[in-house]
Each structure stands twice: as C-alpha cells, then as structure tokens.
Amino acid sequence: MDTRELAKIDLNLLISLQVLLEERNVSRAAERLYITQPAMSKTLSRLRSLFDDPLFTRSSHGMQPTPRADELTQGLSEILAGISHLVSNSHFDPAQCSAEVTLAVSEYIGVTLLPALTARLQAQAPLLHLKIITRVENQLEQLALGNLDFAIHIRQNQYGGDFRIADLGGSPPVLLMRAEHPLSQVPVTETHLGQYPIIRLYVSDREQLDVTPISSSLEEARQWSRGTLEISHLMTAMEVLRNTDYLMPGPAFLLQNESVAQGITAQPFPGAEDISVDYVLVSHHRTANSPMHSWLWEQITCTIRELRPTQPRKLRQRVAAGST
Template sequence: MECMSKCDGSQLDGHLLKLLLAVLETGSITAAAERLGVTQSAVSHLLDKLRAITDDPLFVKRGRGIVPTARAEALAQPARDMLHQMQLFAQGADFDPRAWQTELTIAANDFQRDLLLPALAARLRSAAPGVTLRIVPSGAPSAELLRSGACQLVISPRPPEGTDIVQKRLFEDQYRVFYDPAVRNAPTSEADYLAADHATVAYEARRGLDLDRQLDARGVHRRVVVRVPGFAALPAFVRGTSLLTTAPSLMGRTALAALAGVPVPVACPSLPMYLIWHMRYQQDAAHRWLREQIQAVVGPAMGMGG
C-alpha cells in the first residue's frame, strides 16, 4: 500500500471524476476520449493517475474490451455526487447561465425529443453557450436512470415511481391516426380502423404503447403487423402502403408531417407528458433555470405562440 502514503483524495479533481464516469458508461477508452474531447493517450494517462489515487486497477481487459472492477463500480455514485457538489460550489449564490460550463444529459424518446429539444438547444446556445446538450433515449424510464446521475432530466409520459423522484406535467396530447392518402382513405369508423393492418411502436420487447394496453382492456384489439423502436421510424413503413399508425397528434408537426391524419375513430386515452428529475436537484439554481427553459419551449412547440 505504498501509494497511500503518496496519493490521497486531495489529488482528485473534476477531470478525473468525469474520466472515471466516461469510461464506466462507454466501456471503452476510445469512446471515453471522444466524449471528453481528448486523445486516447490523455485518457490513459489520467486513468493511470486515478489508479494510483485509488490503489486499484479500476478497469481490466476482457477479450478485446475492458470491464470495470468492483471498486470502479462502487466509485461511480460517489463520483457523480462529488461532481454535483463541485458544480454547486462553483455556482455560488448567484447563478449565471452564461458562465455555466457543463454537459447536460436529457433522456427523451423521439416524440418529445424532436418536439421540444431542438428549441431548447437553440435557447442554450444563446443563453448558456458553455453548455453541451447530450440527448439519450429514455425507453420506459426507471427511477435508477435519475438516481444514478446518468441523466439530469427525463421527458416521458411514464414517470417512474419513487419518493425521491419529482415530476411536473408539461402538456397533454391526443392520439391521431396517420395514413398515406395516396394509397388509402381515412378510416371513418371503428370497423374500418380495426379491419386495417397497423404499424406501432414498442420501446421494449414485451411492452407496447399504453394506448394498446388500455384498448385491450376494453376488448378493442388492433391488428399490428409492424413494430418499430420509435415513432420516427413509422413513416418509412406507412408511406406507399395501406397501413395505419396511431401516434400523438403533435407528431404531425415533426416525424409524421408527410402523412395525413384524422381523429382516431375509437375512444383513446390522452397522452400526458412529464418533466422528471431527482429530488437532489430540486433546489439547484442551475437545474431550476434549465427546467424553466424547457417549460418556455412547450407553448411554441404546441403552436401556442411564444
């Protein structure tokens, strides 16, 4: 344990903590270097320094890749917590978005991503030019996604449960049925709708849309012939075919703009959308400002003016 007499926690800094998390989350020296915007040799050098401080190899080779040691995995959450505390320390009492230097990770699937986040990115470039926006898919989000610090915010119609998870409703949309008018007419009755073949979305292998679960509970069953992993993939399967797809109406402004859309001729549930975060960010000035920016883009995205 000779290192412990020479190396202690005082040598830790934000760069080393970000490095540890980047290698953990990407599972690759090369990918970590790309995320951090440095060379692979710089990552290797900093990793050697971190190994000396922790007196642990942290990552070991397995086949052509690397895997974390138990010590590296145990350090992940403390590293995220320390980085968050460093950000709070640097902010001081008066938060200035123009001086904010960070990478923000927001988890969102393609519907809410394309509807809201391009406008958010534009606001950040203007008001907080030191912020890098990273967007990852949320799937059906878990509380652990927020607890782990893998992202700072989730935008989803499915808030995970947890007493430490906070949510705020952003808007509510209605479902609409989309189709290619060059191939077929709009479905005008429940019989038309249920007689058609449908394309739909399944973010997980055995979990479809909440829409289908609620329709199935009423004994209304669509004949689904295509399942894709996100709404943005639907147009390629619907164009030039007689398929129907049922999606949030606001997608008529984004991915489904080239298709025709009409109200669904069966009773459908509404689709609420939530902004979701972990309790530890509740009083964080920077995070509060970020939440305000997201709420500010909701109205324009829904065609409600600026």
C-alpha cells in the same frame, strides 16, 4: 488522493495562514479571525509545524514571508476559493456553464421539442453539452442513479416521493396514415384496426403508462391484425407510412412538424376520442439544490409553454379535416 493525510489537517489552519499572508501581522490577523493574539501565535506555531518551515521572519518592516510561504501563496487563494464555491450556493452563469446534461426523450417528442429547446440553450448556454437519449428503459431508476438528469415521457401510473414532476400538457391519440390511405376519408372503427398492419412506435416503460384504453384496443387489434412493425426510429416509421397502408397510433402533435408530417394525415383513434395522453418532465430530488438543474428545468418548461399555444387549434383542424 491520500484522504488519510488530508484528514489530519485542520482546514482552519489554512484560513489562518491566508489571513497572516495578507496582514503580515499577528495582532491584525487575530482581530480579523476574532481570536486573541496568544491564540493566533499558537496557530502560527501549528502552521510552522505542519509545513516544517518558519513561514514568517521578523524584520524592521514587520513579518516577512519565507520562500516556502511565498510558494504557498500562489495556490492557497485558489484552494480556499474553490472550497468556498463548493459549499456555497454560488450564482449560476449559463453563459459559462460547460457541464454535460443527459435528457431522455423519445424521438416523437424530441422532433417537436428539441429544435426550439436547443435554439434557446445555444443562445443562453453556448458551452453546455446536451446529451439526448431516445431509447432508455427504467427511466426513474436511471434518474435516481444519476445516469439521467431529466426525462420527458408519457405520465406513468406511479411516482415515488423522490421525484419532481411537471405537467407538460396532453395530446389526443390519433391514427397516422398516408394521405391516400383507404381509411383517410372514412370514420375509423376498431374493426378497421384489424384490417391493416400496425406500426408500434417504441415507447419507454410501456407497461408503466397510464394509457390503458389505448393499449387494450391495440392489443386486441394485434391479435387479429395483418401484422405489426415494431420500430424505434420515427423518421423510418413515417417513411413506411408514406409508402404503405400501415397505420400508426401516435400523438396528434406530430402533425405540427411539417417536414415530418408531409404526406401524412390522421384520424381520431377509435374509442379514445375524449382521451388525452399526458406528458411530464421528471427529475430526481438529488438535483434539487443544483442551480444548473433548476435553470434547465425552467428552460424546458418555458420552451414547452411557448410551443403549446399554437398546437391545439392546428392539430384539431388537421385531424378533423384529414389533410396534410
């Protein structure tokens, strides 16, 4: 695109041409544009110079467009409509939205959220392209750069003023293990953490998280544990749990998904019984005036609100009973 040529054009001339094509009369076109007839005549002269064509000729039936003017008519309305849409806060229709939206969400959050969210979006915005990224570091930077539209993660220690944040609620941390694990029927202590290998599930921007007590316990246990397995694939991690004596710290809401939690039980995380790990939805203020992003924000938060009521009671029962 040669922007230098575009910069030479007064877009008001195109509006005037559109009105002239509709009215076929200089006086009526002047009235619609709230200018005098001489000013309208001068505008027509500038249009003729711009397009190097008379554009209109006089006849007994008024002004008649030339072939060049007829040619311009075909695209001018669409161009002006596009400009109007570009600069206005147009109505957003989810059913017609075919944009691509990128959401960063860890697999252990997504396995609970995404089935309900995608069902909602499929019903309301069937043309939407939703791209899920489960492993991405520096999420706040990626939001600011436009590489992400939304992120759902554990609350970080600090957010700048450029970010919009919604609290999504919290979940108690638990120790996940196979149902027949030696610790499944006894109170787990910090000493136990050093007697069994531990799975460390990937968490983005771990060093920025506000979960210091849990991190400290894990780091201490890691120094004298029997080994660790670091992994980013939740389903693989759960399969390892089902077939070994590994322990895995994780959010209690994972037990809400029956297929994921089959054969798995949980015990309270030692020393963190009164702690809640809080989750947030984050976007950058660059999307603040986007109707599409505002609509999606509401869909995500509404989906989580609908999931939340059944979660606390079920999870407390599971953790307390140590059952699958």
